[in-house]
Amino acid sequence: MSRLQTEWRRLYLPDTTVCPHTGGQTAPLVDEHARVRAMVLELARPADWEALSAVWRGVQLDLALPAPGIAVSGLDGYQLWFSLAEAVPAAQAFAFLEALRARYLPEVAANRVTLLPTVDACAPSKIPHASHVPAQQVNAEHWSAFVAPDLAPVFADTPWLDFPPSEHGQADLLSQLDCITTAAFQHAQSLLQPAPQAATTPGTPGAQASNGAPLPPALDPKGFLLRVMNDEAAPLALRIEAAKALLPFSEDGAKA
Structure with a gap:
């Protein structure tokens, strides 16, 4: 060879x-x-x-x-x-x-x-x-x-x-x-994930970037983590980390 x-x-x-x-x-x-x-x-x-x-x-x-x-x-x-x-x-x-x-x-x-x-x-x-x-x-x-x-x-x-x-x-x-x-590839995949989007409040104009394009409003932390965990396109390691981060929310709900 x-x-x-x-x-x-x-x-x-x-x-x-x-x-x-x-x-x-x-x-x-x-x-x-x-x-x-x-x-x-x-x-x-x-x-x-x-x-x-x-x-x-x-x-x-x-x-x-x-x-x-x-x-x-x-x-x-x-x-x-x-x-x-x-x-x-x-x-x-x-x-x-x-x-x-x-x-x-x-x-x-x-x-x-x-x-x-x-x-x-x-x-x-x-x-x-x-x-x-x-x-x-x-x-x-x-x-x-x-x-x-x-x-x-x-x-x-x-x-x-x-x-x-x-x-x-x-x-x-x-x-x-x-x-x-493998670690670098997974990290790059996570950085390339599109920003999560959520609906704006009816009647309220969405935020805009400097060029006038609409920006996706931020999700609350729990909503964001749920979106990542359920995103089949996201790297498995990222979805697992999101699931771990959601544990405190589950415990709070159980106590309530």
């Missing part, structure tokens, strides 16, 4: 015990239990590093996550490759990417953003994932490749390489990336 295949396996394969003879970069990114370690967010048509760099910076500054890998797709876009230390269900990975899209790319047309793995409720057994990088594109003399952050803007008009990238150089780029630990 080459050094590039070793780095690819370390970061992105759900089964890190894949046999060397299978080739690290030919093994699937989704395991037999529909779990993944690789999460890919792509912005294309056109490739726009200025917009996608907001995600790249934001996950580091706002969510305290390690920098994802940056790749040019070989076609018409940029990709961010996130690596998880532990495999998670594909649906959970997709939900995380969707939360990133909503937070950092809210004004970008949905058809320009691709989230992989993709989960289709109509075809739960089929979970499309990203093509491996680097790779030559079909019917084109273009290659996908990982690129350094300072070189990413250079590929805005041509998000590809005209020649096969150096395996040594690709391995070097991947060797600088770290996996997202």
Whole structure:
């Protein structure tokens, strides 16, 4: 197994015990239990590093996550490759990417953003994932490749390489990336949860942000905790903590 295949396996394969003879970069990114370690967010048509760099910076500054890998797709876009230390269900990975899209790319047309793995409720057994990088594109003399952050803007008009990238150089780029630990992933998920909303008092105008958009009024502590505990989209650890915090309310009710 080459050094590039070793780095690819370390970061992105759900089964890190894949046999060397299978080739690290030919093994699937989704395991037999529909779990993944690789999460890919792509912005294309056109490739726009200025917009996608907001995600790249934001996950580091706002969510305290390690920098994802940056790749040019070989076609018409940029990709961010996130690596998880532990495999998670594909649906959970997709939900995380969707939360990133909503937070950092809210004004970008949905058809320009691709989230992989993709989960289709109509075809739960089929979970499309990203093509491996680097790779030559079909019917084109273009290659996908990982690129350094300072070189990413250079590929805005041509998000590809005209020649096969150096395996040594690709391995070097991947060797600088770290996996997202389980604790860090859970923390980031909790930070990306949408603010809880409650109805305003009839006849009373809701609070507004500086741009005039309505702000959700605050829930009372018990109501907030109940909302978190019952939110199936919230991380399990967060729901458990909410349930623990609700215990005093239950005891007060019993005494009454």
